[in-house]
Amino acid sequence: MQAFTIYSSVVIWGFHVGDMLVQLFFFALLLFLVKKFAWGPVMNMMKKREEYVANEIEAAEKSRKDAEKAAKEAADQLKQTKLEAQKIIEDAKTAGVKQEQDIIESARQEADRIKKAAQEEIQNEKEKALQALQDQVASLSVLIASKVIEKELSAQDQEKLINDYIKEVGEER
Structure with missing residues (x-):
């Protein structure tokens, strides 16, 4: 302590130089x-704290960009889904x-088939009717021939018989 007291005794302009030097030494x-x-x-x-904050900011920015990307993808997917739904509806x-x-x-086609079948049936019925008419004509011819054989006909009687036959065939039709 004597060393300190030696320096502390020097006073310049009201400052204790020794105390100042000791304080300066301890401060250094x-x-x-x-x-x-x-x-x-x-x-x-x-x-480290600065790097941590910078990393957190970078991670937050990346997360924001990822969220924006995901939102855009979701919007695109929704748009695509709407288009597909519209296509399904149109299909x-x-x-x-x-x-x-x-x-x-x-x-x-069914109506045409039924119409064709009806026309074929009409044609068949017409052919049957013609066949029946031919059969009647044949029987009438036989009847006329038998009447002719029974009686000798004059040209006038023969013409009358033919006209009556034609008239009778026309009425049956």
Whole structure:
């Protein structure tokens, strides 16, 4: 302590130079110790904190971009889904119209088939009627021939007989 008292006794303009030098020495020693043991770890901690905050900001920005991308993809997918739904509806309408046309065409073909069958039946009935008429003509011819054989006909009687026969055949038709 004597060394300190020697320097502390010198006074310049009201300052104790010894005390100032001791305080300056301890302040320099404190700065050296702080720089060596505290400043490096504090700066490292501050640097790590700065990197952490920067990484968090970067991660948040990436998350925001990913969210925007996902939202855009969802919107695109929704748009695509709407287009597909519209196409399905249009395809169903087209299929409905085609089925309607197929049903109409099928009904038309069935009607034509029924009409053709009816015409064939009419033709068959007509042929049967003609066959029956021919059979009657044949029997009438035999009847006329038998009457002719029974009685000798004059040209006038023969003409009258033919006209009566034609008249009778016309009435049966």
